Amino acid sequence: MSTHSHIPITIWSTSDLHGFRCTPGHHPLMSDLNRMHALARMIEARRRELGRSFFWFDNGDAYQGAPLADYIMSDLRNGEARLHPMTEWFRQSGCDAFVPGNHEFNYGQHTALRLAEQFPAPWLSANIVLEDTNEPLFGTPYRIWTTEEGARIALLGLTTSYIPAWEQPAHIEGLRFLSAVETAKRYIPLLREEQKADVVIVSYHGGFEADPDSGTATEPFTGENEGYRLCTELNGIDVLLTGHQHRQIEGVRIGHTPVLQPGSHGSNVAEAKLLLQQADSGRWTVASVSTRLIPVDSTEPASAPEWLRPYEADITSRLNRPLGRIIGDMRIRNPKEARRVKHPFVQWLNEAQMEAAGVDVSLTALMDDHAPGFGPVVTDRDIAANYPYPNTLAVLRLNGRQVKEALERSACYFTINNKGELAVSDEFQSPKPQPYNYDMWEGITYTLDISRPLGERVTELLYRGQPLSLEQELDVVMNHYRANGGGGYDMFIGAPVVKHIHREVIELLAEALYAKPEWHARLTENWRVIGQRGKEYI
Structure with missing residues (x-):
């Protein structure tokens, strides 16, 4: 079997931004504008450099954690018609897909659905389903891109299934939270065989229930974190992007699967660089994967952009009461x-x-x-x-x-x-x-x-x-x-x-x-x- 050509693909993942909350005393909104803008500049520069071979996914827990985010979430829950500032940030920064985390449900599923409707890209979570139909709450559970060369890149979204243990019952009424592992066992063959995906990336708002190196259990198994099982019980995941635990994980494989986790609050970007090669059959395969974390340098002072200023004035007024x-x-x-x-x-x-x-x-x-x-x-x-x-x-x-x-x-x-x-x-x-x-x-x-x-x-x-x-x-x-x-x-x-x-x-x-x-x-x-x-x- 001979090789016709190669395609480099770069995946970036962020997770647990939590409204870019920073420690008290840094900014009147307690949101780290420097980090928000530094990360946006990094994404813009990499997209300009790599074009359509670059993808950026966010892995959830973006909308809760700082007053800038939380107050607007309360307003949305109470019926106000306004765009959430984090949504606008994702739009301006060019997010390709979003996987909801547990904190996206803190203001009720109807608020989460409003956010998903306003979002510039799909919300993907295959294992959060409607109780009566078993269909994904946010519609499509995956997304597929086709490169100029014809390679098909699939992203499957999964969310920790432990949400019912934390969330108010009224916020998740009528929903089922399925095992991430069992859901992936259903969808990965579908993506490979029916959808003809050449590359399958899984973005999972969850972490690891066992040490990635030794496999030793690090917590009683509750279903909160199933990352280790995703790697050891399934074949066909080319990269597993994780979050939820706020850990920094790079350069690690569990079995044959590279795994990443970028920390929290925009401190790092998780990067996976894939090299695809084409065989005589015409299908593309992953020849190599390298992973690393890229720190976000937020030392350069930043002022609020024009679109953020109305929110800033509103929140500052509330906070100073x-x-x-x-x-x-x-x-x-x-x-x-x-x-x-x-x-x-x-x-x-x-x-x-x-x-x-x-x-x-x-x-x-x-x-x-x-x-x-x-x-x-x-x-x-x-x-x-x-x-x-x-x-x-x-x-x-x-x-x-x-x-x-x-x-x-x-x-x-x-x-x-x-x-x-x-x-x-x-x-x-x-x-x-x-x-x-x-x-x-x-x-x-x-x-x-x-x-x-x-x-x-x-x-x-x-x-x-x-x-x-x-x-x-x-x-x-x-x-x-x-x-x-x-x-x-x-x-x-x-x-x-x-x-x-x-x-x-x-x-x-x-x-x-x-x-x-x-x-x-x-x-x-x-x-x-x-x-x-x-x-x-x-």
């Missing part, structure tokens, strides 16, 4: 320390949730390591900086056994390192940091002794000054992600739901602040984390 004053100190100077020793800001969060729900027990988390707490004057900007997720609240009726199991799960967040110091366990740092999965409670008294074995760390558990029995029931308010068992809190699954509060936590927090002119920072020391020989880690 003063809500209340704090008497005392609610600033968080060390978020990691605020998880070891109770902080007044954490207490305030829990008390605001209890007030909104009308219960006397609550749990919450510091959502990331950039949470700044509150200064003397609190604005909507401060709430967004501390609470970046569009969660709502639910009240579950839990028994003492479930409360204790949940505290034991939170206690897994800590370990004692070889220096005898309290540290964050690997489970909550890999494949990405998960500070949002460590809960702190109000309304009960408890002690976590990290020197004890896992599952035996709750050494004190009281309610209203008395030991909490395993059968005693409490009504506990928490965000809906946790109420659905998200973060490994399986003990909450199936617990009776006393009530749902169908308004976002950030709205409830703003209302709480606005309800009275001043708030006094206070601290009730109802929990502690201790280590070896009973010493507190302070």
Whole structure:
């Protein structure tokens, strides 16, 4: 068999842009305009250089995570007729296809469908289907391009099937989330045999449930991440593009399949360079694939382009709205320390949730390591900086056994390192940091002794000054992600739901602040984390 010619193909993939959220203090919108524009310039330059042999796909979770994105999502959900700024950015940058992630459903499937209708390219997700017809929610599950030389390039879109474990039921009513692996087993032969695809790229908003090098399981199998199985149980995937876990993966193969993941927030582009060769039969095959990550240099200052300025003025006005004053100190100077020793800001969060729900027990988390707490004057900007997720609240009726199991799960967040110091366990740092999965409670008294074995760390558990029995029931308010068992809190699954509060936590927090002119920072020391020989880690 002789070779007639070769075609170079370049694939770029982005993922988990999250509205290009950046750490507080960088930009009044808390969206990294420098990174947005730097990435757009890179894409434009590569497309100009390579023409029709260049493809750029985004792998989802683009529309949630920064106020610039989140406020407009709320407006769209409420029926406003406007174009989302991320959609305009994708249009101006020339995106070829989009694979929705789990966060695209945070504002309901109808909002997601509106975004898909306005998008400049197809939304592809083969495994999100309508319950009654089994047809893909967003229409076509794949897209095929034909090069000038006649090579057929197929892209199959897949999304993590674990969305029902996190999302509000009303947001995904009438939908089924099928296994990515089982769906790919159906579509890849179809693409190869019926559609005569020469190249099959899979873009999967999901990650790896096992170490890519060793195959050792890195998490209990839930279906959230199926990337390793996609590579080991299927033939016919030329490149697997992944996301969701915010990892940076390049130059890696699982079996014969090259895999990539570009990190998050536009920090990198994942690049796959394929060389196709034509055989006597006329069909094209992949002769070689090389992969790498390309850092996005965002050091050059950028100002908002003309199309973004109306959004910028609107969001800035909202973010600068003063809500209340704090008497005392609610600033968080060390978020990691605020998880070891109770902080007044954490207490305030829990008390605001209890007030909104009308219960006397609550749990919450510091959502990331950039949470700044509150200064003397609190604005909507401060709430967004501390609470970046569009969660709502639910009240579950839990028994003492479930409360204790949940505290034991939170206690897994800590370990004692070889220096005898309290540290964050690997489970909550890999494949990405998960500070949002460590809960702190109000309304009960408890002690976590990290020197004890896992599952035996709750050494004190009281309610209203008395030991909490395993059968005693409490009504506990928490965000809906946790109420659905998200973060490994399986003990909450199936617990009776006393009530749902169908308004976002950030709205409830703003209302709480606005309800009275001043708030006094206070601290009730109802929990502690201790280590070896009973010493507190302070």
